[in-house]
Amino acid sequence: MSQKLNLRWWGAMGLCVALSAVAQEQPGDFQSRVPLSLSGEGPWYRLELALAVQLRASQTDLRDIRVFNAAGEPQAYALARQQAQATEQRSLSAVKWFPLYNAAQAGDTPATVRVQSGTNGTLVEVQPEARPQAGQAVLRGWLLDASAIKAPLQQLILDWSSEHDGFQRFSIEASDDLQHWQAWGEGQVARLSFADERVEQHEVALPGQSARYLRLLWKTPQTAPALTSAQLQSSTTSSQPSPLVWSQPLVGATAKPGEYSWQLPMGLNVERVRIELKQANSLAPARLYGRRESNQPWQPLGNGLLYRLTQNGQDVQQNELQLPGQVVQQLRLVVDERGGGLGAEAPPLAFAVRGAQLVFLARGTGPYTLALGNPGVSAANLPLSTLIPDYSPQRLKELGQARIEDAGQLAAPAGVAVATPVAPGRDWKKVGLWAVLLLGVLALGGMAFSLLRKPQAGS
Template sequence: MSQKLNLGWLGAVAMGMALAAGAQEKPADFATQVPLSVSGEGPWYRLELPLAVQLNARQTDLSDVRVFNAAGEPQAYALARETAQVDDNRTLTDVKWFPLYDSADDTERAPGVRVQSNVNGTLVEVQPSRQLEAGEEVLRGWLLDASGIKAPLQQLILDWTSERDGFQRFSIEASDDLQHWQSWGEGQVARLTFADERVEQHEVGLPGQSARYLRLLWNTPQAAPILTSAQLQSASPRSLPLPLVWSQALAGSSVKAGEYIWQLPMGLNVERVQIVLDQPNSLAPVVLSGRRESSLPWQPMSSGLLYRLTQNGQDVLQNELQLSGQTVQQLKLVVDERGGGLGGQAPTLKFAVRATQLVFLARGAGPFTLALGSATAKAANLPLSTLIPDFSAAKLATLGRASVDGGAVVTPAAATVPAPTGTDWKKFGLWAVLLLSVLFLAAMAFSLLRKPPVKP
C-alpha cells in the first residue's frame, strides 16, 4: 500500500514539475498555433498529429510541442511516437502451399477446391472441386496455410523456380473458413537480370491483420510460377507499430548525372521513400544514402530496383524503398544509368514516418490550441503511465478525440517588451511549489534510508 502511495506521490510531483517548467510559456512564444476541436468523453483527449503540422516543429524530438487552453495555460501532455521499427517481436514462419488448378477456359473466377484438414484446421490436401481432364488444367495460383500463426500478418516472402523470371503480379485474398474471402490488395515480386547482375524482389507487404488462409491468384492465366518457398512474417498485437503517414511531394536537385539530393524540412525518422517516376518504361538500379546535416558523410541506407514498365497495356510499378527509421535530414539517390537513368531533372520524392499521437489532460476552459515551433523550448511531456492512471492500450482507445480545426495559424514571434519592475508573485509561487516538491522527495528518501534493516 505504501509503495502505491509513494508512486502516486512521485507521479503527482512529476506532473507538477512538468507544468511548472512550462508555466511561463505562452502561445505567442511558438511560431505555429493550430486550433483544436475535441469530441467524446474527457478529460483526456488523443490527437493524431498531421505530418504537415508536425513539420512546423523546430526540434526533431518534438520538445517544442505544447497544448494551451483558452486562458493560455499549458496542459499536461504525453507523446506516443516510435523512432524506428521494432523487429524484436516479429516472427518469420515457413508455411505450406498448395497449387490451385482450374480449366484453361475458366479463368474469370477463383478456382473451386475440396480440402482436407485436421482438427486444428491445418490443411492436409487441396484438390479441384471438379474433375479436370488431362491437359485441361492450368495452374492459377497458390493457397497458403497460415492456420498455425495467431498474430497479425505483416509481410509475405516468396521464392520460385527460375523458369518464371521477370515480374510476377497476383491478387491476395484472406479467409478464415475457405468459403468467405476478403481482398488484401495485389502483390508483386520480380527476378531480373540487369547488366550481368541479378536483381530480385521477394517481399510483399500485408495489411497487419490475422487470417488462417491466404489465396494468391496470378493476374495472367498460365503465368503462375512454381513456388519453392513461402514465408509469413507476423507480429504480436502489442508490438504492432503506429501507421505510416506520407508527406507531400518534395522537389530535389540534380548534383550531377545520375545523382539527386532532397532536403527534408527537419530531421525525421524516415521509414520509407517513394520516388515519383513520371516517365513510362523507366528502369533504374539505385542506392539511397542519408545524413543528418551537410557536414556529415553520407551513409548508405537502402538499395533496389525502381521501375515503371508497360505490360499488356498496364503499368508495372515499383517505386518505393524501405529504410530502417534512422534520423535524416538529407537524402541522396545514386542511379546506375546503364538502365537509362531517370532524366536530367530530379524526380520528386515522398517520405513516410510513423504517426505521432499526443494525449493531453484538459484543464480549464476550451477552446484548446496546439502550439509548436520554438528552438529554445525544453521538453515538458510526461510518460503516458504518469499522465493516465492505470494506463493501458485498451484505455487509450477509449479516450476522447482531438483534431486539427482548420489550417495552421502561423504567428510571428512577439516583440520583446521590457519587463515591469514590480515583483512577479506568480513566478515566485510556482518556484516555491517546485522547491517544496523537491524537498518533500528528499525527505522521503532520507526517512527510508534511516529505517533500520528488517531482521529475519
C-alpha cells in the first residue's frame, strides 16, 4: 500500500510540474513576433521601440511585450521611457589678471585697491589705494577679470614663472561688484622637479557658480608667484526633450461641417498632432478635444491657428498643435469656418508620442525574438536598477544594441496607423490548465488525508 501511495504521489507531482511548464508563456502565445539582431557588447541590450512596434501591443502600458531566446525561454527585461537629454557645453577663456600688493607689515589683510573699469565692466586698471614705499611692497595675490564670461565657472587653470617651484596654496573669493566677496574655498597648484622627472598641476576646481571677478590670495604672501597665464573653464547645461516618434496618418470622420474626429488604436500620451492641409491658402482657427472612452465627455487639449498660405511664391504652413501629453484614444477638432474651413472630408491626422526603450538581459543562445500582442498576460518587466545592478543614464548609453531585422513584418496597413488592438479577454487555455493543476493538488491532498486516517496494521 505504501509503495502504491508513493507512486501516486510522484505521479501527481510530475503532473503538477508538467502543467506548470505548459502554462509558461511561449512565443506562439503572442500575435506578433519578429527576430532581433544584436550588436555591441552584452549581456544587456537595448532596443528602441518604434511607434509601429508599440502599437502592436495589446496593452497600453506594453505589459504584453516579451523577448525569447532560441529555446523559447523568456528573457528578463525592463522598459524605459526616454527621458529628457541633458547636454553640457564647456568653453575655455583666457582672462586678464592684476596683481594685488600689500605693505609688508600688513600681514594677511587683503589689499585695498582702486579699480578702473570700462563701460562693459571689464577691468582696465587695478592699483593699490596707498602705494607701498619702494622695497616694502609684497605681492599678496591676484585679481582675475571674469566679467566677459556669463556661464557658471567650473575650473581655474594657472601658469606661473618657473622660479617659483613647489606647492602654491591660496584662497579663492568671488565678487560681482569688487566690494562684497564670497568665499569659494581654497586652491592648490604645484610644480615639482625631482631628478629628471617633472610633475605639474595647473587646474583648480571651482564650485560651478557665476561671478564677475575672482580674488586669489596666497596663504604666505612671500611665496606668491608671478602669473604668466590665467584661464577659466565655464559650462552651460541645457535640457533637450527626448525625440518624438510620429504615427502614420489616420483617416478621420466628419460629424458635421467644421467638426472632425479620429480614433486612435489605443490610449496614448499624445504630445503633438499634425493635420494635413491639402488645399493651398487654407486658414482655420481650431480647437482640439480628447477623451479615453466614447461615454466620457470631451476635454479641451489645445487650440491654435492652422494655415497653409502662399507668400512670395513659397508655401508657408503651420499644421501642428501642441498637447499636454495626457492619455487619449479619441480626438475631435472643431474649426471656425469663417476662415474657410478644411473641407468636407476629415483631413488625415498624425500624432506623436515620446519614444520608449526595451532593455533585456540576453540568456541562453540566439537568435532572440521580440513578441507582443497578448491581452491576457500580466506585466513581467523589472526596474532598470534591478536588471542592471550598476545602472546609470551613462551606463544605459553604453549597452549593446538590438534591432528588428525586418521592420516590414510590423508595418501598418496602408491608410491606417495600426490595426485596432484586441480587447482584453480571458485566456481559457490557461484557465483550464490551472484548473487541472488545482484538481491534481486536491487529489494529492485527499490521498494524504486518507493515508493519515487509515489505522496502522497490528495497532
